[in-house]
Amino acid sequence: xxxxxxxxxxxxxxxxxxxxxxxxxxxxxAGSLGAARAVGSILKQNYDPQIPCHRVxxxxxxxxxxxxxxxxxxxxxxxxxxx
Numbered sequence: 001x002x003x004x005x006x007x008x009x010x011x012x013x014x015x016x017x018x019x020x021x022x023x024x025x026x027x028x029x030a031g032s033l034g035a036a037r038a039v040g041s042i043l044k045q046n047y048d049p050q051i052p053c054h055r056v057x058x059x060x061x062x063x064x065x066x067x068x069x070x071x072x073x074x075x076x077x078x079x080x081x082x083x
Contacts, residue, residue: 004030004031004032004035004038004042005042007029007030007031008026008027008030008038008039008042008043009042009046009048009051011026011029011030012026012043012046012051012052012053012055012056013050013051013052015052015055015056017052017080017081018080018081018082019055019082020055020056020057020077020082021055021056021057022036022056022057022058022059023036023037023039023040023056023057023058023059023064024036024059026039026056027039036059039056040056040064040065043056043067044065044067045067046067047067052076053066053067054066054068054072054073054076054077055077055080055082057077063077063083
């Protein structure tokens with residue numbers, strides 16, 4: 001796994017319950033502002049429940065995709081009070 005991917009996963013793991021970050025915010029925090037799509041690709045491959053990738057959304061405010069289904073992502077965000 002790349003250094004960038006490890007930074008992305010660490011940042012996402014630290015997003016508190018009830019909060020979200022955008023793919024662009026995660027990319028910037030990981031040191032590569034223009035890598036929002038790369039962040040999405042990294043998170044699409046994440047199945048570790050310790051890394052809450054459902055808390056990462058699009059800059060437009062839309063929830064975006066989720067490797068367990070967009071409906072599940074919306075449900076999780078709603079349960080956590082982020083929607």
